[in-house]
Amino acid sequence: MSASTPEPGAFESPAAEPVVIDGGDQSCTRLLLKLRGQLAELPAGTIVHLLASDPAAPVDLAAWCHLTGHTYLGPLPDRPGTPCYVLRVSASPRPTDPRSPWRPAATD
Numbered sequence: 001m002s003a004s005t006p007e008p009g010a011f012e013s014p015a016a017e018p019v020v021i022d023g024g025d026q027s028c029t030r031l032l033l034k035l036r037g038q039l040a041e042l043p044a045g046t047i048v049h050l051l052a053s054d055p056a057a058p059v060d061l062a063a064w065c066h067l068t069g070h071t072y073l074g075p076l077p078d079r080p081g082t083p084c085y086v087l088r089v090s091a092s093p094r095p096t097d098p099r100s101p102w103r104p105a106a107t108d
Helices: 028-039 057-068
Strands: 019-022 047-051 071-075 084-088
Touching: 019 028, 028 047, 028 057, 057 071, 057 084
Parallel strands: 019 047
Antiparallel strands: 047 084, 071 084
């Protein structure tokens, strides 16, 4: 299986249904701030479907997941309407800067 092909069952969540977060047409900064806050309240392993129309969302989201330790699973295939991107919540995400979610948190 290639690195870009999700494992079977990768889009399945331990919960009955994935958590859907509607990012609408928010810019990347606002989208990541919203996402970071909502993911902090979810148990590890939860599958999240992020709806986002920002054309940079798939690139930014993949990079942000790499930075934070969440697992980016890619776009939800064959979904009509607003693009949907799937990720899995990490058990121990790495913190980001409170005002700049695309930067690692400062370490003392």
